[in-house]
Amino acid sequence: MTPIEIPPALLPADGRFCSGPGKVRVEALEALAATGATYMGTSHRFVTVQFKVAELRNGLAEMFALPDGYEVLLGNGGSTSFWDAASFGLIERRSHHLSYGEFSSKFATVTEAAPHLERPEVITAEPGTRPDVQSGTDVDAYCYPHNETSTGVIIDPTRPDDDGLVLVDATSAAGGVRFDPNQTDVYYFAPQKALASDGGLWLAACSPAAIDRIERLAASDRWCPATLDLKIALDNSRKDQTYNTPALATIFLAAEQVNWINDQGGLEWAAGRCDQSAATIYGWAEASDYAAPFVTDIGHRSPIVATIDLDERLSADDMVEQLRLNGILDTAGYRKLGRNQLRIALFPAIEPSDVEALTHCIDHLAERL
Numbered sequence: 001m002t003p004i005e006i007p008p009a010l011l012p013a014d015g016r017f018c019s020g021p022g023k024v025r026v027e028a029l030e031a032l033a034a035t036g037a038t039y040m041g042t043s044h045r046f047v048t049v050q051f052k053v054a055e056l057r058n059g060l061a062e063m064f065a066l067p068d069g070y071e072v073l074l075g076n077g078g079s080t081s082f083w084d085a086a087s088f089g090l091i092e093r094r095s096h097h098l099s100y101g102e103f104s105s106k107f108a109t110v111t112e113a114a115p116h117l118e119r120p121e122v123i124t125a126e127p128g129t130r131p132d133v134q135s136g137t138d139v140d141a142y143c144y145p146h147n148e149t150s151t152g153v154i155i156d157p158t159r160p161d162d163d164g165l166v167l168v169d170a171t172s173a174a175g176g177v178r179f180d181p182n183q184t185d186v187y188y189f190a191p192q193k194a195l196a197s198d199g200g201l202w203l204a205a206c207s208p209a210a211i212d213r214i215e216r217l218a219a220s221d222r223w224c225p226a227t228l229d230l231k232i233a234l235d236n237s238r239k240d241q242t243y244n245t246p247a248l249a250t251i252f253l254a255a256e257q258v259n260w261i262n263d264q265g266g267l268e269w270a271a272g273r274c275d276q277s278a279a280t281i282y283g284w285a286e287a288s289d290y291a292a293p294f295v296t297d298i299g300h301r302s303p304i305v306a307t308i309d310l311d312e313r314l315s316a317d318d319m320v321e322q323l324r325l326n327g328i329l330d331t332a333g334y335r336k337l338g339r340n341q342l343r344i345a346l347f348p349a350i351e352p353s354d355v356e357a358l359t360h361c362i363d364h365l366a367e368r369l
C-alpha cells in the first residue's frame, strides 16, 4: 500500500487509541522509571510494595466514593480470571447474564460450563444494542459489563428489585464513567484499559453483601482452586497483598492513574473528559457523509469506546493501515464483529484534543483513499 502522508500539523500529539491495552501516560512511565532501585525488584511481602497496594486500594475507594463497608479486593489474572473466580466464589446457584458482545458473552460461557452451577439465564441482543435485565427471576447474581468494549455499548448499573448480587464488569469503564456504587455489589475490572496501566491484575470493589457471599461459599463444601479462591484473595487484600506474586509495574501504574484522576477532581473530572472526547467523535461521525456511529440508540452509545461504521466505498482496513503508517495505532474494529468499522478508545488518559486531531486525520485520508 502506498503511504499517504498526513501533514504533521494535523497529527495527534500521541497516536495511541487502542481499546485494550489502552494508552499508558508517559508521565506515569517516567515516574515508574524514577523509582530506580527502590520499588521494582523488591519483595511484595514488604512495606514498599504493600504501601503501593494500599495507595491503590484507598485511591480507588476515594475515586468511586465507595459507601461504608465496601472493600477493594485484588488478585492475579485479569478480568477473565475473575469470571472463573466469581463462578466459584460469588455465584451461589444460578446467574443471570446480559450477552451482547464478546466480553459479556464470555462470562455467560463460563457459568454455562461450570458443573457446580445450574444453567444460567442468558438474555442476548444483537451487537450494537443491549438487552434489559429481567429481575424477579430465580437467580442469585446479575452479570453484565458497564461498557461492552467490543461494540461500544454502555449501561448504567442498576440494582433490580431482589437481593441477587449485581456483578458489573467495569474493565473498560472503571475510572472513566460515572456510576452509583450503591447499585453494584461487585464492580470489577483489570487496569489496562481506562485505568491506563498494564494487564494481569483484577481489582474488585465489593459490597458487604458480596463479602458475606464470598465468606459463606468459602465455608461451604464447594471445591475451589486456590488461585481462584476469593476468600484467599479477601484475606490477602486486607493485608495489601496478593496470594502469589503480582506484577509490581501494573500496580504502580494503576496507582499513578488513580492519583492523577483524584488530583484533577476525581471520577467526575475523568468522566467529563471522556464525555468531551465522545461529543467530538460522535458529532464528527454524524456530520460526516461517509462515517456514522454504529450504536444507533444515543443513550446506549459508550462515552469511553467509540465504534464508527464507514461507508462501504471506503475500506476500514485501508484506513486503519494508513493511520498506522502515520503513527496512529490500533483503530481497527473488533475482528469478530466483521464490520467495516473503526473502534477508538476515549479513555481518560487520551487527550480530547488528540481525539479531535484524529477526526481531521481520518478526513484527510478519506479524501485520498
Ligand SMILES: *Cc1c(COP(=O)(O)O)cnc(C)c1O
Binding pocket: 020, 077, 078, 079, 080, 081, 103, 145, 147, 148, 149, 150, 169, 170, 171, 172, 190, 193, 199, 200
Ligand atoms: C478487556 C476486557 C475483558 C478481559 O480483560 P482481561 O484482563 O484481558 O482478562 C473483560 N471484560 C471487558 C469488558 C473487557 O473490556
